[in-house]
Amino acid sequence: xxxxxxxxxxxAIVISVLMVSLLYLQWVERKVIAHIQLRMGPxxxxxxxxxxxxxxxxxxxxKEGFIPSHVxxxxxxxxxxxxVSLALISIVVVPFGPEVELFGVRTTMQLTxxxxxxxxxxxxxxxxxxxxxxxxxxxxxxxxLLGGLRSAAQMISYELPLALSLxxxxxxxxxxxxxxxxxxxxGTILGILPNWMIFQLPAPQLVGFLVFLIAAFAETNRIxxxxxxxENELVAGFHTEYSSLKFASFFMAEYANMITMTAITTTVFxxxxxxxxxxxxxxxxxxxxxxxxxxxLAVYYSRQAPRPKDRRTLPxxxxxxxxxxxxxxxxxxxxLLVPPFWFLAKAGFLMFVFIWVRGTLPRFRxxxxxxxxWKFMFPVALVNLFATALLVALFPR
Amino acid sequence: xxxxxxxxxxxxLVQVLIAIAIAAGMVVGSWLLGKRVRTRAKxxxxxxxxxxxxxxxxxxxxKFYLVAMVFILFDVELVFLYPWAVVYGELGLYGFLxxxxxxxxxxxxxxxxxxxxxxxxxxxxxxxxxx
Amino acid sequence: MDAVLFLxxxxxxxxxxxxxxxxxxxxxxxxxxxxxxxxxxxxxLLLGAEFLAAVQVVxxxxxxxxxxxxxxxxxxxxxxxxxxxxWPVRLLGLPMLVILVGxxxxxxxxxxxxxxxxxxxxFTKGGPREIGRLLFTDYLLPxxxxxxxxxxxxxxxxxxxxxxxx
Numbered sequence: 001x002x003x004x005x006x007x008x009x010x011x012a013i014v015i016s017v018l019m020v021s022l023l024y025l026q027w028v029e030r031k032v033i034a035h036i037q038l039r040m041g042p043x044x045x046x047x048x049x050x051x052x053x054x055x056x057x058x059x060x061x062x063k064e065g066f067i068p069s070h071v072x073x074x075x076x077x078x079x080x081x082x083x084v085s086l087a088l089i090s091i092v093v094v095p096f097g098p099e100v101e102l103f104g105v106r107t108t109m110q111l112t113x114x115x116x117x118x119x120x121x122x123x124x125x126x127x128x129x130x131x132x133x134x135x136x137x138x139x140x141x142x143x144x145l146l147g148g149l150r151s152a153a154q155m156i157s158y159e160l161p162l163a164l165s166l167x168x169x170x171x172x173x174x175x176x177x178x179x180x181x182x183x184x185x186x187g188t189i190l191g192i193l194p195n196w197m198i199f200q201l202p203a204p205q206l207v208g209f210l211v212f213l214i215a216a217f218a219e220t221n222r223i224x225x226x227x228x229x230x231e232n233e234l235v236a237g238f239h240t241e242y243s244s245l246k247f248a249s250f251f252m253a254e255y256a257n258m259i260t261m262t263a264i265t266t267t268v269f270x271x272x273x274x275x276x277x278x279x280x281x282x283x284x285x286x287x288x289x290x291x292x293x294x295x296x297l298a299v300y301y302s303r304q305a306p307r308p309k310d311r312r313t314l315p316x317x318x319x320x321x322x323x324x325x326x327x328x329x330x331x332x333x334x335x336l337l338v339p340p341f342w343f344l345a346k347a348g349f350l351m352f353v354f355i356w357v358r359g360t361l362p363r364f365r366x367x368x369x370x371x372x373x374w375k376f377m378f379p380v381a382l383v384n385l386f387a388t389a390l391l392v393a394l395f396p397r
Numbered sequence: 398x399x400x401x402x403x404x405x406x407x408x409x410l411v412q413v414l415i416a417i418a419i420a421a422g423m424v425v426g427s428w429l430l431g432k433r434v435r436t437r438a439k440x441x442x443x444x445x446x447x448x449x450x451x452x453x454x455x456x457x458x459x460k461f462y463l464v465a466m467v468f469i470l471f472d473v474e475l476v477f478l479y480p481w482a483v484v485y486g487e488l489g490l491y492g493f494l495x496x497x498x499x500x501x502x503x504x505x506x507x508x509x510x511x512x513x514x515x516x517x518x519x520x521x522x523x524x525x526x527x528x
Numbered sequence: 529m530d531a532v533l534f535l536x537x538x539x540x541x542x543x544x545x546x547x548x549x550x551x552x553x554x555x556x557x558x559x560x561x562x563x564x565x566x567x568x569x570x571x572x573l574l575l576g577a578e579f580l581a582a583v584q585v586v587x588x589x590x591x592x593x594x595x596x597x598x599x600x601x602x603x604x605x606x607x608x609x610x611x612x613x614x615w616p617v618r619l620l621g622l623p624m625l626v627i628l629v630g631x632x633x634x635x636x637x638x639x640x641x642x643x644x645x646x647x648x649x650x651f652t653k654g655g656p657r658e659i660g661r662l663l664f665t666d667y668l669l670p671x672x673x674x675x676x677x678x679x680x681x682x683x684x685x686x687x688x689x690x691x692x693x694x
Contacts, residue, residue, distance in 0.1 A: 003404055011411045019419075064434070065427035070442055075555070077424055084420035085413075092412040112408035115655045119479060119582035126590025130562070133597060137555070141442040149601070153461050156468045156594060163475050171482035176656050240443050245427030249420070367518030370464070374516040378471075382504075385478070386497070393490040402576065402648055403529070459689050462602050465595040466685040470678050472591040476583050477671065480660030488664055495664055495672070502675040506682035513686050 010111055011092075018091055018259065023053040025255045029355045036359035047313060063244035068139075071241060075138035080242065080249035083131035087256035090124050093117045094263045095179045097273045097339030109273070109340065110179060117178040118170060121264055122163055125219060129155050131253065132221075132238045139241035147237025150366060151221060157373040158218035158225075164381035165211040168388040169197040169268050172205070178264075182272035196271035202395040203388040209269045211381045213353075216261040218373070220254060222354060224361040225369060262350040263343075270346045273339035287341045288328035295321030463515050474503050530648045533574055541567035552607045554600045558593060565589040576651030579659045 027042060027049065034041030042049025067076065097109030114120050129152050136148015170176060173184035187195040197205045218225040239250045266272060275283035295318040302314030328337060364372070477499065485492050510516060544563035551557045565588045572581035663671050 004407060007408045007411060011408060011415060015412075015415050061426070061430050065430065066433060067428075068442070069435075075559075078559075081420045081424050084423055085416040088416035088419060089409075089412055092409055111412060112405055114405065114409075114578070115657070116578045116582045119579070119586065119656070123582050123585035123590065126586050129590070129594055130559075130597075133594070134559075137601060139442070143443070145601075149461055149598075152594065152598070153464050156591070157464060159590075160468065160471050160475065164478070167475075167478050167482050170479065171485045174483055174486040176479065176483060243427075245423045245430070248427075249423045252423075370518045371516060375511070378507075382500070386493075386500070389485060389493050389496070392485065393493045396486070396489065402652070406573070459602070462595070462598050463685065463689050465591075465598045466689070467682065469587070469591040469595055470682050470685070472587055474675075474678060476587055477663070477674070480579065480656045480663055483656045484660035484664065487661070492664060495668065499672055499675045502679050503682070506679045510682060510686055515686055515689075 006105065006107055007111070010107070014091060014111060015088075018088070018256070021259065022252055022255050023057070025258070025351070026056065026251075027053050028351075029358075032352065032355045033359045036356070047309075057248075060244055060248045065244040065246065068241055070140045072138040072140065075134045076241075077246075079131050079135035079138060079238075080246045080253075082134070083128065083253035084249045084256070086124055086128045086131065087253040087260070090121045090260040091256075091263065093120055093178055094260075094267060095182055095272055096343050098335075100335050102336060108179070113177055113179045115175070115177045118166055118176045118181075118264075118268075121260070122159075122166075125257075125260075126156075126159060128253075128257070131250075135242070135250070136238040139238070141241050144238050144240045147240070151238055154221075154225065154369060154373070155219055157370055158215045158377070161211050161373065161377035161381040162215035162219060164378070164385055165208040165215065166268060167381075167385045168203070168208045169205055171385070171388055172197065172200060172203060172392060178267050178272075181268055182274065185271040185274060188278055192277075194271055194274065194276050196274070197269045203391040205269060205384075205388070207380065207384045208388070209265070211377055211384065212265060212269065213350075215373075215377060216265065217354070217357065218369075220257045220261055220354075222254075222258070223358040224364050226363060258351065258354055259347075262347045262354070265350055266343060266346040270350075273343040275338070275342050284331075284334045284338050285329075287338060288325045291321050291325035291328060295319070295325060460515075460518065467510060467515065470506070471503070474500070530574070533648065534571070537567045537570045537574070541571065555597065558596050558600060561596070562589050562593050565593065572654075574648050575654070576648075577654035579654055579656045 030052075031041040031049070042052040045051040045055045067073070092111045093114055095108070095110035095113065099106060099108045132148050132151040132155070134148075136144045136146070136151070139145070139148075169181065173181040175181060175184070181197075185194075185196050185200065189195055189199055189201060193199045198209045217223075239247055242250065275286070277283050277286075298314050298318035298321060302311055302318065305311045305314060327333060328341070478496070481488075481492065481496050488495070541564050544560045544567060547560035548557045548564065551560060565584060569581045569584040569589070572578075572584060
């Protein structure tokens with residue numbers, strides 16, 4: 001097949017999956033937070049609130065797209081545009097799986113593999129500072145300006161530990177290409193532990209992983225680092241003066257950035273699409289077992305669900321999960337389905353951690369936040385990098 | 398497998414165009430959809446329901462400027478770390494020493510700004526500045 | 529194809545460059561400068577200098593321009609008043625510009641008369657690996673001296689801003 005047609009096809013698949021997950025992340029987050037707080041979360045629109053995202057989109061679409069007259073129009077509109085467009089680009093270098101063959105066409109499960117892959121992601125993320133800065137400045141509102149400034153200073157401060165903590169796994173893998181970084185994590189340690197960067201000898205990157213994850217929270221302006229939109233002091237921070245779809249743009253950009261960050265963390269530290277235990281131990285069959293267990297759980301729970309509606313619908317959910325398990329049982333489908341399954345499972349777990357932390361931790365104070373970046377994260381990341389370098393030099397593979 | 402440069406960078410071009418289209422769609426869409434009504438109170442900058450006081454265009458703390466300045470310098474240092482990490486397997490202990498020498502000097506700078514209190518955000522702000 | 533891509537991004541770079549000078553508001557000038565940086569990064573990429581292209585964005589667009597914008601906001605710089613140019617500037621500006629551009633293109637054409645045509649993808653040694661090899665062998669001294677430069681810059685930045693902090 002023509003390479004360009006194939007690229008367009010792959011881009012279409014990736015962007016549709018991305019947009020659907022962006023829609024549903026919001027639902028997942030509200031549900032998880034609600035259950036952490038012993039609430040039910042969205043429940044009215046569709047079964048278990050499953051149609052809530054569409055209701056939200058419709059609501060935001062029909063809201064008044066008000067543009068206050070005190071704003072600097074060009075920058076006011078540029079900010080949400082920049083936020084969304086930059087947030088959607090980075091996914092292009094993320095590898096979801098190895099090279100596969102489908103209907104006689106060989107291709108990689110990745111849109112493109114750059115040999116500056118990580119730097120590309122960093123370059124794009126370093127530009128997203130402008131979205132919040134311009135939004136804050138153009139709004140001509142004191143809360144917005146303070147929020148935008150704080151956010152910009154926070155993002156550049158945490159970019160240093162973020163990039164530094166990435167340095168150590170790059171050094172072990174000896175490449176900036178995300179595909180080669182995943183391939184450097186193949187195999188096992190002592191036959192049990194996967195050879196992922198967080199375990200890989202001689203320099204396990206556990207510290208690097210934690211530093212990266214914390215910096216990722218700050219880069220995406222998530223709790224406990226959501227100072228730019230600390231509502232008890234800054235109303236809504238840099239997007240105070242935004243409404244309707246322009247407000248939704250910032251929201252969407254935040255979720256898209258979260259997806260990018262979890263995808264990069266998975267790729268660099270958690271072995272990307274590689275399974276947690278080797279194929280010889282049957283890792284290809286694990287997804288089928290997991291889905292079957294989930295299906296069994298749904299059927300079991302349906303018999304004692306408190307609501308009669310759930311008693312009727314949950315067996316069908318179980319049945320659907322059994323069907324998915326059946327698809328994963330087909331050996332011919334394994335090369336195509338299993339690697340993306342592991343990738344999405346790991347990224348999904350990290351996404352859950354993002355939400356979990358939001359449901360658990362309070363917010364930092366701004367001076368603590370900045371001091372934490374410079375006086376703790378930066379030195380720790382640097383020490384980690386040089387410790388890794390020393391270990392790699394002393395115990396070359 | 399794509400091997401030539403145009404083939405490697407074509408998907409990026411596609412993705413950038415898709416991203417721009419979606420982003421532009423959202424900004425333009427909000428202008429097309431929904432009715433707009435202007436009232437005097439709605440048009441004011443939001444200050445928790447009060448009538449806005451003073452100007453937004455005030456000067457703010459020099460700390461933000463300093464952080465950006467220090468960030469540039471460490472960012473430049475960081476840029477050197479990436480090619481170093483990639484070829485580190487070939488350089489070995491020599492690479493470690495070379496980079497240690499480089500970082501060592503910069504770390505003295507880091508020590509200096511730490512001692513000078515550039516990284517202390519909770520210190521008293523000078524009169525007349527905000528944020 | 530190569531020529532089209534080059535012309536598009538060169539035109540963007542030049543247009544943004546002109547905009548930097550022409551714009552009255554400093555923040556609009558700053559964003560035009562970001563546009564120049566971005567277009568230059570793409571031009572680097574077209575030449576095969578992948579690493580340099582990424583660094584151009586990370587350092588110039590992502591760090592230095594953030595400082596510029598902070599400074600513009602810090603100083604609360606507003607719209608510049610129009611005019612203020614003396615009559616020799618108005619009279620000689622355009623002719624001098626034409627002469628300068630003509631002279632530059634003449635010199636470049638003479639110096640690189642026998643130069644090869646640049647083709648996208650012909651040069652592939654601009655990746656991080658090749659840069660790293662050169663940087664830590666042949667160009668080790670300049671690299672190490674850079675750290676002194678950075679150190680001096682750190683001291684300078686703190687000394688300049690210290691008056692404000694104390």
